[in-house]
Amino acid sequence: MCGIAGIVNYRSLEDKRVLLGKMAGMMRHRGPDAAGMFLKGPVGLVHTRLSIIDLSSAGNQPIHNEDKSIWIVFNGEIFNFPEIRKDLEARGHRFYTQTDTEVLIHLYEEKGAHFLQVLNGQFALAIWDENKKELLLARDRVGIRPLFYQFDNGRMTFASEIKALFADTAIHREINAQSLADVFTCWAPLGELTPFKNIYQLLPGHYARINSQGMFIQSYWSPDFSHEDKSDRPLNDWVEELRGLLLDASRIRLRADVPVGAYLSGGIDSTYISSLVKQNFNNRLSTFSVRFTDKRFDESDYQTIAVRSLKTDHHDVCCSEEDIGTLFPKVVWHTETPIIRTAPTPLFMLSKLVRERNFKVVLTGEGADEIFAGYNIFKEDKIRRFWARQPDSEKRPKLLEKLYPYIFSGANSRSRQFLQGFFKKDLLAIDSPVYSHLLRWSNTSQLQSFFSNDLQSQAFSTNAFADRYCANLPNDFMSWSPLSRAQYTEMRIFLSNYLLSSQGDRMAMANSIEGRFPFLDHRLIEFACRLPQRFRIHGLNEKFLLKQAARGVIPDELIERAKQPYRAPISRCFFGNRKLDYVDEMMSEDQIRAKGYFEPSKVSRLIAKCGKGKGQLLSERENMALVGILSTQLLDHQFISSFPLQSDHLIDDIAVHS
Structure with missing residues (x-):
């Protein structure tokens, strides 16, 4: 790179x-x-x-x-x-x-x-x-x-x-x-x-x-889902084709004149890639992972299972709330965008570990969730469409409890009714090209309530956002299956503009590390676009074909484990037991008012709520708002008001050709 x-x-x-x-x-x-x-x-x-x-x-x-x-x-x-x-x-x-x-x-x-x-x-x-x-x-x-x-x-x-x-x-x-x-x-x-x-x-x-x-x-x-295979081709044929493609995609991504390592999160995707490399090409593979002091986000138990199975030379770094708070300004400098999650920060620490171990290249498992339908948003779309056929049904929305047990667990009848009401929003809008994402966009866009009056007057509605996105869809988009439409949307927005950027290229290259992505080999993507829906999501079993291909290659415990989205702590990183001067400065009422993006009184109330419980009282949406506001303030400070133009950024010994 x-x-x-x-x-x-x-x-x-x-x-x-x-x-x-x-x-x-x-x-x-x-x-x-x-x-x-x-x-x-x-x-x-x-x-x-x-x-x-x-x-x-x-x-x-x-x-x-x-x-x-x-x-x-x-x-x-x-x-x-x-x-x-x-x-x-x-x-x-x-x-x-x-x-x-x-x-x-x-x-x-x-x-x-x-x-x-x-x-x-x-x-x-x-x-x-x-x-x-x-x-x-x-x-x-x-x-x-x-x-x-x-x-x-x-x-x-x-x-x-x-x-x-x-x-x-x-x-x-x-x-x-x-x-x-x-x-x-x-x-x-x-x-x-x-x-x-x-x-x-x-x-x-x-x-x-x-x-x-x-x-x-x-x-x-462009990803093209218009040629989905409707034949009765046996599952085993698809499994063998996938195994061959993924093996070759991994093989050619080992081409380098420097050692190549691998990220190992403990999930199916990275473990499968690491297993292919270890078993077929490199008996001395070095792997790298991140642990969390906060057990809600930690996957180290599964990483241990993977390492014991693979017998790799493994290294990890432990990420604390204090680490995230300290490194966050540097992360924003490298992402060059506001972010509403702190998740890039641990990946910055991980790439730094890789560099310290004298590696320049790592293979990673990114992309598998997009091309093989691994995210809950795809299953949620399937459930909501099923529910929409009988919108008054009391049984059909219960499938959401199976999908989100950690949300519904312990909920009383009133809370359960509220949650079902949340998921029922726009339930009958099944003809929308972006039905799969409307609920998410609508929910996240409520963060805009923190915008200043000037910004809110510009009326950035969810519908307007959806219209802008839909204006550039393929001509035959509505002839694709609902699952294919949802996957295309996820690939076009989340994969390229967030995952491969803020959590991918930027966090790796900040420490001069090149990430390589076997699942994003275009041959694999085109294969996945042809794959019948039933082999992407089987019932509510996500990444069905990939799991079948991984059996016998990685431990069953990792295949059968409940999916755990990659996340990191938020509010306690900035309003915990330790005072961070930059947070106090960037989130001060004077700075909020001076930069003009957010309403000072609303931000002050959010910060006061953080102070009362040292960040524990915030809802998920408030956490996202907090990190979004802070990262925006930092972005303005770093790139608008205090951008470094000093001569020390000049490289004056460049070889010049003409």
Whole structure:
């Protein structure tokens, strides 16, 4: 993994060298091993390198073709590059490095933008074509690697992180109110939006061409559930195909010139991946996990079962409420977005542990819940649709008690009636394209009640949010099964814009760690899109096919365990037994009023409630509001009012090519 950035200006000449050095400096954590720059005419490209393949200096970027007419800066990995290289060499192409990056240059020469269809990888890249005087930007299919840009009047700046864009003092820094409302609805800005005005992300599965005529964006891949298999193909056939695909996806993700470890949470997904690697490729696998001092969130008992079964060289880090409170400002700096959960913080600690153990690469189990329907939201959708057929039934809503025993357990009749009323909201809106998510969005959007009067006057309703999302759905979306629609929505919003960002790339790269995701191999995703519904959720048994494939590979205890969503403590981290000066400052009435995002009196009442019970009195929604408010205040402080523009972020020893 690396950091990339660049400037292309067709309207006027500018000296780009110093600014590119500052942009690289803002991302040095993404690539501490080397830095390089290309300058020619309207374009400037810069790269910070985390060396993983071809560790020699020959692999430093930017990289060029034989006649130096095409240059690339690349962040990511192409896992099928040896096979592509062999074919290109047979066609007469000559290489001067052993990197996957150089393969992209020659593949682009052969296929133009269509080369993206050939790649199996996770990436963000920029290619300058001197002959066309054109810049090509592209991002991997599901958005594992980030790419942000600002385009104005023929001048574009782009980078792996927004802070690198803000190294350019000409770019205005302001939080986008619409994006803030999105975060307080679905956890992340929707679509191409970012938390900042006029700063956008290139969407997953898209590329952009930038030339003197403007910027042209095109999709090259999207999850497609239109070919669900309706045949009577036996379950065992599906199991064997899945096992083969996952084994190969794991195999090619071990390609590196440095050791590769694995995260091990104690769940099915990460344990299965670790088992495949340990049993087939690496008898000395090192695994890493996070424990919690708060037993409500701790999964160490299951991690112990997994480690004993796998016999890996295991390392873990213990996360306390104090750790989360202390590290939270640093986490916000790296996420570059408001967050309504503290869950990224333990993952920051985990990647730091990996780095301290001298690893640069880890395999993880992310993506399995999205492609094999592992979340409760999918089962909840199924139950609510069943209930909607007989909305007055007293028996059908009882299925929700099976789904959420920890919510209904111990509830008296009045509380039970309230909970059923909550889940009955919009029960009959089954024709909505986003029926599966309406209840969640509506519930989370109530956090906007803490917004200032000015923000609330802009009326960011759940319906308006849903309309914005639905405006870009595939044409045949409503012909898909309800489960497929729900999975697509989860992949397009939560997976790419939150999970792979705030909890993925950002927390790993903060400590110069590259995460690799076998479940997000596009071959596996396309396989899962074809999978019959009954093999995704069987009754209310989630990830049914994956569990069948895992039997005999991992302990049954981990397959049969009740699903435990990954979460972390919230309010007690900030209002426990220890005073945190930054919390007092950011959440003070003066600061709340000065920044203008939230209503001071409501925030004060929330903080007072925290103080009375040291954070124990808050509801789940209030906890989310608390961390959302605090992270927004920190984001404004770090990126708007006190953004670091000092010269110490300049990398002044960059190798320059022209």
